[in-house]
Amino acid sequence: MDVPDDPRIAIDGGTRVLVVTGAGISAESGLATFRGAGGLWEGQRVEDVATPEGFATDPGLVWRFYSARRAAALAAQPNPAHLALAAVEGRLEDRFLLVTQNVDGLHRRAGSRRLIEIHGSLFRTRCSRCDLPPFADESLHESGAPGCERCAARGRRADLRPDIVWFGELLDSDHLRRVEAFAEEGPGERLVFVAVGTSGNVWPVAGFVDLAAAVGGETWLVNLEPAHNDWRFDRIVRGAAGEVLPVLLGVVG
Ligand code: OAD
Numbered sequence: 671m672d673v674p675d676d677p678r679i680a681i682d683g684g685t686r687v688l689v690v691t692g693a694g695i696s697a698e699s700g701l702a703t704f705r706g707a708g709g710l711w712e713g714q715r716v717e718d719v720a721t722p723e724g725f726a727t728d729p730g731l732v733w734r735f736y737s738a739r740r741a742a743a744l745a746a747q748p749n750p751a752h753l754a755l756a757a758v759e760g761r762l763e764d765r766f767l768l769v770t771q772n773v774d775g776l777h778r779r780a781g782s783r784r785l786i787e788i789h790g791s792l793f794r795t796r797c798s799r800c801d802l803p804p805f806a807d808e809s810l811h812e813s814g815a816p817g818c819e820r821c822a823a824r825g826r827r828a829d830l831r832p833d834i835v836w837f838g839e840l841l842d843s844d845h846l847r848r849v850e851a852f853a854e855e856g857p858g859e860r861l862v863f864v865a866v867g868t869s870g871n872v873w874p875v876a877g878f879v880d881l882a883a884a885v886g887g888e889t890w891l892v893n894l895e896p897a898h899n900d901w902r903f904d905r906i907v908r909g910a911a912g913e914v915l916p917v918l919l920g921v922v923g
């Protein structure tokens with residue numbers, strides 16, 4: 671791995687860019703990251719608020735946790751890092767793909783459309799039991815879990831839940847296929863992979879860098895602190911995403 675002095679990625683008509691983002695990209699929008707000092711998990715056990723077992727045990731606690739996160743995300747604004755990625759997408763179109771682990775909706779609000787929200791969205795709700803299609807929902811459920819009406823019509827009780835992928839749950843296989851296909855497409859084009867604001871603790875996303883490296887891609891990590899998977903990257907830039915990304919991606923001079 672190499673720590674460049676004047677980090678910039680050369681992006682031209684033959685470059686494809688695959689980006690993975692994590693909680694760190696939203697830190698400058700005022701949203702807490704998961705791990706580290708002041709992290710979101712502080713004061714809450716992950717098992718209690720981010721697993722199906724935790725939800726089955728205390729759905730009210732889980733809804734209070736995610737209601738607070740909905741409120742914070744709604745009050746936050748996209749920052750220069752989100753905007754830089756949307757600007758690069760505007761230039762590269764189909765040669766760009768953004769995969770975010772974040773559920774805060776800030777990439778979409780910044781204008782990103784070639785976007786996979788691989789851990790779900792804070793702003794969708796679904797049934798914990800039936801196949802009710804996930805629906806848009808910005809409401810706060812602080813006094814307990816709302817019930818599923820489709821299940822009620824069938825004479826049984828089931829709680830609605832946030833449409834978020836929790837620990838112990840599978841990612842959408844269509845999402846994984848789309849990421850792999852993007853990494854492998856474009857013969858003759860140069861693939862650049864950039865991970866931003868992610869501690870590299872959660873799989874399989876922490877291993878996407880290997881997909882890019884396997885097809886000869888150039889791999890960059892932009893992160894404030896050392897990440898768990900640092901050693902997998904060709905180039906590391908330590909710094910705040912909102913300051914680094916606009917320059918790194920050539921959005922500002
Ligand atoms: P983490 O909280 O684990 O890591 C955030 C990383 O961002 C840390 O390594 C920080 O150093 C870095 N960071 C903080 N501020 C930054 C800034 N301004 N610019 C650049 N980097 C900064 O968050 P994730 O890696 O996203 O999953 O966590 C992965 C998954 O763990 C989450 O999607 C979530 C959680 O379980 C689910 O909820 C399913």
